[in-house]
Amino acid sequence: MAKDYIRFSWKNIRQRGLRSWLTIIGIVIGISAIISLITIGQGVENAIEEQFEKLGVRNLRIIPANLQGPPSAIFTLPNDMIDKTESIRVVEYVDKVITETGILEFNNEEKSMNVIGYDVSLADKGFADIDVRAEDGRLFEKSDNGVMLIGNTVAKEKFDKEIRARNNIILEDEKFKVIGVFAETGTELDSRIYIPLENARDMFDRPDDINAMIVHVKEGIDIEDAQEIIERELLRSYDDEDFDILTPAQILEMIKDILGAVQAVLAGIATISLLVGAIGIMNAMFTSVLERTREIGVMKAIGAKNSDIAFIFLAEAGIMGSVGGLFGIVIGTSLAFTVELVADALGFPYIKIEIGFIIIIVTLIFSFIVGALSGVIPAMQAAKLKPVDALRYE
Amino acid sequence: MAKNSVIRLNNVWKIYQMGEVQVEALKGLSFEVASGEFVAIEGPSGSGKSTAMNMVGALDYPTKGIVYLDGHDITKLSESQLATIRGRKIGFVFQQFNLLSNLSAMENVALPMMFQGISQIKRKERSKKLLESVSLGERLSHKPSELSGGQQQRVAIARALANDPEVVLADEPTGNIDSKTGRDIINLLRELNKKGKTIIMITHDHNLAKVADRIELLKDGIIIKQKRSKK
Ligand SMILES: Nc1ncnc2c1ncn2[C@@H]1O[C@H](COP(=O)(O)OP(=O)(O)O)[C@@H](O)[C@H]1O
Ligand SMILES: [Mg+2]
Numbered sequence: 235m236a237k238d239y240i241r242f243s244w245k246n247i248r249q250r251g252l253r254s255w256l257t258i259i260g261i262v263i264g265i266s267a268i269i270s271l272i273t274i275g276q277g278v279e280n281a282i283e284e285q286f287e288k289l290g291v292r293n294l295r296i297i298p299a300n301l302q303g304p305p306s307a308i309f310t311l312p313n314d315m316i317d318k319t320e321s322i323r324v325v326e327y328v329d330k331v332i333t334e335t336g337i338l339e340f341n342n343e344e345k346s347m348n349v350i351g352y353d354v355s356l357a358d359k360g361f362a363d364i365d366v367r368a369e370d371g372r373l374f375e376k377s378d379n380g381v382m383l384i385g386n387t388v389a390k391e392k393f394d395k396e397i398r399a400r401n402n403i404i405l406e407d408e409k410f411k412v413i414g415v416f417a418e419t420g421t422e423l424d425s426r427i428y429i430p431l432e433n434a435r436d437m438f439d440r441p442d443d444i445n446a447m448i449v450h451v452k453e454g455i456d457i458e459d460a461q462e463i464i465e466r467e468l469l470r471s472y473d474d475e476d477f478d479i480l481t482p483a484q485i486l487e488m489i490k491d492i493l494g495a496v497q498a499v500l501a502g503i504a505t506i507s508l509l510v511g512a513i514g515i516m517n518a519m520f521t522s523v524l525e526r527t528r529e530i531g532v533m534k535a536i537g538a539k540n541s542d543i544a545f546i547f548l549a550e551a552g553i554m555g556s557v558g559g560l561f562g563i564v565i566g567t568s569l570a571f572t573v574e575l576v577a578d579a580l581g582f583p584y585i586k587i588e589i590g591f592i593i594i595i596v597t598l599i600f601s602f603i604v605g606a607l608s609g610v611i612p613a614m615q616a617a618k619l620k621p622v623d624a625l626r627y628e
Numbered sequence: 629m630a631k632n633s634v635i636r637l638n639n640v641w642k643i644y645q646m647g648e649v650q651v652e653a654l655k656g657l658s659f660e661v662a663s664g665e666f667v668a669i670e671g672p673s674g675s676g677k678s679t680a681m682n683m684v685g686a687l688d689y690p691t692k693g694i695v696y697l698d699g700h701d702i703t704k705l706s707e708s709q710l711a712t713i714r715g716r717k718i719g720f721v722f723q724q725f726n727l728l729s730n731l732s733a734m735e736n737v738a739l740p741m742m743f744q745g746i747s748q749i750k751r752k753e754r755s756k757k758l759l760e761s762v763s764l765g766e767r768l769s770h771k772p773s774e775l776s777g778g779q780q781q782r783v784a785i786a787r788a789l790a791n792d793p794e795v796v797l798a799d800e801p802t803g804n805i806d807s808k809t810g811r812d813i814i815n816l817l818r819e820l821n822k823k824g825k826t827i828i829m830i831t832h833d834h835n836l837a838k839v840a841d842r843i844e845l846l847k848d849g850i851i852i853k854q855k856r857s858k859k
Binding site for chain 2: 238239242245246249528529531532533534535536537538539540541542620621622625
């Protein structure tokens with residue numbers, strides 16, 4: 235029987251056409267926000283965890299203190315900290331990097347790029363430790379100068395023409411020779427270019443400082459013990475406001491915290507739009523009860539019980555919620571995939587969207603319940619109408 | 629109470645409270661309708677005809693007095709029990725037709741059956757047959773707005789018959805249609821009566837009332853005269 239009533243309610247919704255669509259906009263927005271929120275959040279978490287497995291867990295990162303997020307050019311570490319760190323007994327070696335952005339010119343196109351100045355005296359040690367290979371050409375050698383290594387995405391997708399080893403390329407008006415292209419890693423490395431540290435120091439006028447150190451800890455030493463020892467040693471010469479030492483787990487935590495904050499904001503937006511959506515449905519249902527007062531009287535006269543009337547209106551509200559939810563899911567999912575694509579294109583390959591069956595079902599049920607709840611009071615109002623009064627209503 | 633009486637009103641009062649003022653719409657109304665009868669309730673505007681119909685049709689509770697419908701005292705029944713009784717025992721025909729505007733003729737006729745839990749296949753089958761019986765077999769999927777007044781009222785009559793009720797209750801059924809088409813509607817009601825349906829028709833028009841077996845003349849909320857028609 236419920237099926238018949240639902241079909242009947244569906245007819246009424248269709249009948250109101252554009253007004254029904256306007257009514258469900260709030261729900262559509264709310265549910266799209268929730269869906270994109272959950273899937274993007276989950277997607278970032280998936281990707282980040284994957285990244286950290288790839289980047290290895292034997293490294294500590296030393297960055298300027300109070301710097302939330304990835305190394306930046308605003309705060310830096312002094313050069314002498316490098317020697318101090320390298321001389322600590324738990325340290326195997328230190329990768330030191332300068333991160334900047336520069337204009338890369340190739341084949342008459344110009345693109346802004348993340349540029350890493352990398353210490354070539356270590357040759358390919360740092361890359362080998364995290365399993366990064368060159369798929370075309372070679373990695374750095376000790377005396378390299380004026381050469382460049384290129385991330386896989388940069389080489390293949392940034393310019394109309396693919397960049398290959400032995401191509402010449404211009405960075406910030408200086409000529410470089412491409413010696414190799416990294417094999418794809420699925421990490422941020424894919425969207426960067428690497429040049430020797432000394433070249434970066436000249437080019438960006440950074441003779442005295444660097445942005446970050448990646449400390450490779452000696453075999454057999456616990457990563458957290460190493461963190462403690464290094465911190466103690468560095469504190470002899472520096473203030474604890476000068477640097478931070480992060481384990482991979484801490485970096486992961488930090489990123490998750492930022493993510494959590496962003497998610498909280500989005501959750502707020504989602505809640506507000508859902509609330510607005512619910513009020514919209516409630517309002518539409520009140521209007522509908524008023525407009526159909528006479529109809530309600532007729533239905534009661536021809537045998538509809540109060541519960542039948544209540545059910546019809548509840549079903550209407552619930553269906554509007556579900557339809558809103560359905561569109562919300564479609565839009566939210568498209569939004570999430572778009573964000574993934576855009577992020578990838580911008581060199582932030584940290585989002586891997588997956589849409590689960592469960593989340594679709596749960597969201598649909600949820601939006602039905604939101605709709606139906608919004609319909610409860612109007613439905614009760616409709617059910618309570620006295621048939622005689624409703625029939626007299628003009 | 630006579631064995632075969634379907635409806636009996638016993639000293640029924642209906643008093644409406646309009647703010648300070650009390651409106652006594654019915655003042656001790658008593659009458660009885662036997663199964664198979666065609667009764668007209670005739671009276672001028674404001675005499676309480678529609679209020680009487682509300683009592684007879686179990687649409688409302690009396691302020692005082694008892695209303696028996698098919699042996700049940702409706703004052704003792706709950707709203708949902710009344711709804712069920714209305715749905716099964718009474719078919720309403722209204723002056724304004726009161727069809728649902730977004731449903732087709734067939735869907736309108738099928739609606740009372742939906743509230744009785746009859747399956748969709750049976751509803752379709754029966755509503756089609758009923759519309760054919762009122763010569764609207766060609767108009768099954770028309771919306772009310774696509775039908776003339778007389779056609780709409782015939783759809784309403786078909787709808788009134790949907791659950792094969794004991795009684796068809798018609799309140800000014802020709803009030804909104806021209807007199808020639810009105811004749812057809814009255815004839816339709818007479819035919820139904822010949823086939824055994826109890827008909828109660830409310831009208832202010834004596835010429836229409838005359839087609840009934842019996843006329844109850846209503847004035848100021850009370851029956852002032854009862855006439856058997858001479859046929
Ligand atoms: N719901 C109501 N509230 C107040 N007064 C009403 C109501 N229904 C009917 N009345 C009054 O009761 C009297 C009888 O009305 P009604 O039964 O509609 O008469 P009729 O159908 O014969 O024209 C009228 O005076 C009318 O104004
Ligand atoms: Mg009237």
